Amino acid sequence: MALRNAVLAALLEGEASGYDLAKGFDASVANFWMATPQQLYKELERMAAEGLIETRIVQQERRPNKRLHSITPAGRAALREFIAEPAKPTAIRDEMMVKVQSMEAEDAPQVRAVVAEQLEWSTAKLNRHERLRTRLLNGRSEQAFLEEAERVGTYLTLLRGIAFEQENIRWAEFTLSVIDRRASAPA
Template identity: 50%
Template sequence: MALRHAVLTALLDGEHSGYQLAKSFDVGMANFWHALPQQLYAELAKLEADGLVAGREVVQEARPNKRLFTVTDAGLAELRRFARTPSKPSFIRDDLLVKVAAADAVDAAELIAQLDERAAIAGAKVELFDKLMRKMRGELGEAEYLAHGTQVGPYLTLLRGRRFESENREWCTEAASVLRARAGADVTR
């Protein structure tokens, strides 16, 4: 039941609407948790009912009204309690890896195309994370930021996401080239 804690964490750096969360979940948070807008709206409603976040209505003219949420003291306490509970080892779920595991039994050309596509997506994520990290660091170098910056938490998780996607890109490229080489060898045999 960590979605609520991911939401509380996302709200630590100020008030957000459900809509804003839905966006930021696809950038800073997406390395370790993912959620659809509907889930976030539902979770915010539950968190408010439980007194862990407080919402305030903001009336707008040119746009629909919105509700901005902040973490309450009870919410902060809940987050601290959560941080003390044991963590279960993480897991990945990846359709593409399932397909690669079945590489010996399925169409190679199609797999290669999907690996190339995924490598490109991962590359774009690497650049996005680099940008976010540069922005967060500001004037400071990485070592300095890690030592003295505010928001080490988010910075560390961005670092993790950056490495994951970089790793991902490299592996997809390699796997594609391995499959290409084997397909080529089969043809000339």
């Protein structure tokens, strides 16, 4: 999947600056797609040149001018083409898993530190996801939101991100308990 498809999907929510998109990617789209701000800005330039998005300049006092991007009909058509394509199975490449698999007794402290860091990161990300979920629901029940909301894709992908981080937390806690038990066991 190209970054452009994730950007087009994000712009379905409405006009946004590159900064807003980068921030939004971190909060929601990062459930399923990672991009650095530099990658995002480069992609916005390419997409504008290809007519997939329009960019307008908003004059600001005491700040640099803001560039706001919106999806064009050509961008919507490109996104529909992408949606119609069969999805490829997810391939996982996780450096931490290679470290865990390779762990020998003397490596346990370093691997434990890596897993503990992952646990901390996943817990923080889960908390951000839960805050976004609360904002999206805006006091409604999940059922009411799913029946009433114009667009539910963001919520559905957010649920996947929540489940992913919950599983990361469960696995990291289990792995840390195994490493700790083995470290405290008599040799």
